[in-house]
Amino acid sequence: MNSNDSLEEACCALESLYDDIDVDETVRALTERRRDAATIDGQATVFGALANEHRVRALEALREGELCACELQIVLEAPQSTVATHLRTLRDAGLVKTRKKGKWTYYRVADTAVFDLLDLGAAVDVPGSE
Amino acid sequence: MNSNDSLEEACCALESLYDDIDVDETVRALTERRRDAATIDGQATVFGALANEHRVRALEALREGELCACELQIVLEAPQSTVATHLRTLRDAGLVKTRKKGKWTYYRVADTAVFDLLDLGAAVDVPGSE
DNA sequence: GATTTAGATCGTAAATTCACAATATGAATT
DNA sequence: AATTCATATTGTGAATTTACGATCTAAATC
Numbered sequence: 101m102n103s104n105d106s107l108e109e110a111c112c113a114l115e116s117l118y119d120d121i122d123v124d125e126t127v128r129a130l131t132e133r134r135r136d137a138a139t140i141d142g143q144a145t146v147f148g149a150l151a152n153e154h155r156v157r158a159l160e161a162l163r164e165g166e167l168c169a170c171e172l173q174i175v176l177e178a179p180q181s182t183v184a185t186h187l188r189t190l191r192d193a194g195l196v197k198t199r200k201k202g203k204w205t206y207y208r209v210a211d212t213a214v215f216d217l218l219d220l221g222a223a224v225d226v227p228g229s230e
Numbered sequence: 231m232n233s234n235d236s237l238e239e240a241c242c243a244l245e246s247l248y249d250d251i252d253v254d255e256t257v258r259a260l261t262e263r264r265r266d267a268a269t270i271d272g273q274a275t276v277f278g279a280l281a282n283e284h285r286v287r288a289l290e291a292l293r294e295g296e297l298c299a300c301e302l303q304i305v306l307e308a309p310q311s312t313v314a315t316h317l318r319t320l321r322d323a324g325l326v327k328t329r330k331k332g333k334w335t336y337y338r339v340a341d342t343a344v345f346d347l348l349d350l351g352a353a354v355d356v357p358g359s360e
Numbered sequence: 361g362a363t364t365t366a367g368a369t370c371g372t373a374a375a376t377t378c379a380c381a382a383t384a385t386g387a388a389t390t
Numbered sequence: 391a392a393t394t395c396a397t398a399t400t401g402t403g404a405a406t407t408t409a410c411g412a413t414c415t416a417a418a419t420c
Binding site for chain 2: 217228
Binding site: 168169170180181183184185187188202203204205 | 365366367368369370
């Protein structure tokens with residue numbers, strides 16, 4: 101089934117949902133609800149970076165201030181390469197920034213909005229998670 | 231390499247990072263930065279549900295009010311089963327709620343905090359995404 | 361300049377997520 | 391009660407993500 105079939109199928113449902121409907125107009129109104137593709141893409145990237153327990157834990161640990169990679173390794177209880185990979189994901193998404201000092205790399209949250217994201221995420225009531 | 235090896239490796243780094251350090255005390259302080267496992271799990275679940283373009287688009291469309299599944303099908307430009315699966319993921323994460331009316335299922339955002347999440351996610355500057 | 365060391369990257373196997381056709385379910389209509 | 395129609399679930403192959411050992415890089419120290 102291609103995308104046109106999908107649309108037609110959905111339009112049939114629309115016609116019976118509202119009677120006396122201008123389908124083209126309704127589809128146009130629904131189409132208007134679509135957002136800019138680049139924004140959607142950015143949002144999905146950011147949320148994807150947050151969608152992992154190790155990475156959430158790392159960000160939570162950074163609430164009290166910057167930490168170097170080796171300290172985060174202790175917080176995360178994971179091998180060096182695993183931690184480095186997660187930190188790179190966070191950096192690529194723009195959630196953390198780094199500072200190099202000699203052999204060490206210090207990580208800090210890019211913006212305090214990240215903590216707001218974490219707080220809002222924690223406030224959602226996930227059904228069936230007691 | 232097991233988790234103890236990882237810890238020991240990281241502690242070596244700590245010892246050279248700070249001189250005259252009480253390693254046990256430092257590890258304890260870092261351990262204190264860890265949050266409740268259930269909370270972290272919930273956050274990762276919520277962000278995981280947000281980590282998909284179709285699902286972000288669906289939530290964005292719900293800003294202006296509830297929509298039934300067939301309307302969301304038009305917004306998402308995807309086949310019925312695909313849309314239904316994404317909507318279930320959003321529901322399982324507690325991001326949307328449903329209302330049944332006859333044959334139709336109407337979806338709405340569970341809480342306006344979801345829009346705050348979307349806004350914060352959109353505000354993050356993802357490097358290299360122009 | 362050789363060695364040590366913190367951290368980044370690579371390679372790959374395992375696990376997870378994804379798209380979507382096929383099928384099931386349940387309400388409304390006939 | 392048979393059919394239709396909106397939506398949900400299931401099954402499965404494909405794509406993506408994850409973990410983590412091995413390796414590489416660059417700064418500090420000897």
